[in-house]
Amino acid sequence: MAYGSDAARFLLGDSFHPGGVELTIELAGMLNLTPGSIMLDVASGKGTSAFAVAERFRCHVIGVDLSEANVAEANTEALKRGLSDGVQFLLADAEELPFEPASFDAILCECAFCTFPNKTKAASEFARVLRAGGRVGISDLTRVPDPLPELDGLLAWIACIGDAQPLESYAAWLVGAGFAVVASGDRSQCLQQMVQQIQGKLLLADIMIGLKKLDLPGLDIKQAKEFAAVAKNAIGNNKLGYALLVAQKPEGSVTEGAVG
Secondary structure (H helix, E strand, O other), X not given: OOOOOHHHHHHHOOOOOOOHXXXXXXXXXXXXXXXXXXXXXXXXXXXXXXXXXXXXXXXXXXXXXXXXXXXXXXXHHHHHOOOOOOEEEEEOEOOEOOOOOOOEEEEEXXXXXXXXXXXXXXXXXXXXXXXXXXXXXXXXXXXXXXXXXXXXXXXXXXXXXXXXXXXXHHHHHHXXXXXXXXXXXXXXXXXXXXXXXXXXXXXXXXXXXXXXXXXOOOOOHHHHHHHHHHHHHHHHOOOEEXXXXXXXXXXXXXXXXXXX
């Protein structure tokens, strides 16, 4: 399901990741942000997280996303909110960030790292643009390493599936880029709540579509219900989950490309 579709917005709301803004603020709170901080929001979508963090921590936020529509909508929203001086959005790839070395004090990446084709390159880019002592916070879908053929259909449906990995794998990519993991935690209850909310909205959508009061092209209600049931079962059996991870770039480390 495309994040920008009417069906996705109906089922997921404005925050396309488990835990919503509450989990965003929890994760951002672990990044040592201050009013003078500059944070990079990677895969910023329509800017929901960026706005929440900027307003809560009074820091400057730059969001990057691969969708031109998302970037345009987020910048328009920033202007409406009177935040355009402190929150900007750019079209950019996480694997080729258009910033100088050591440009940011913190990096936030929610429900997106799992989707990056070259995770090693993305982690390396995070390390390059982050200053020494800065922190990166990731929240993402996790899964057991064993094959889960029953979940294959979810790849085209629920948010943040992508190439989900065990939490240890995400940590290994960051450590490989020179980071030190300082915190991690299971937040699978957020994913469970998200699936339950989607199940409720699917029931409502089924009724409203039947009454011709709602039209969601491309949404197969029956299939979506089946996927939701499978996902809920997988979460309950600890095969599918959600977690957060915070890592720090060591103090005194030299960023490749930086001027000494």
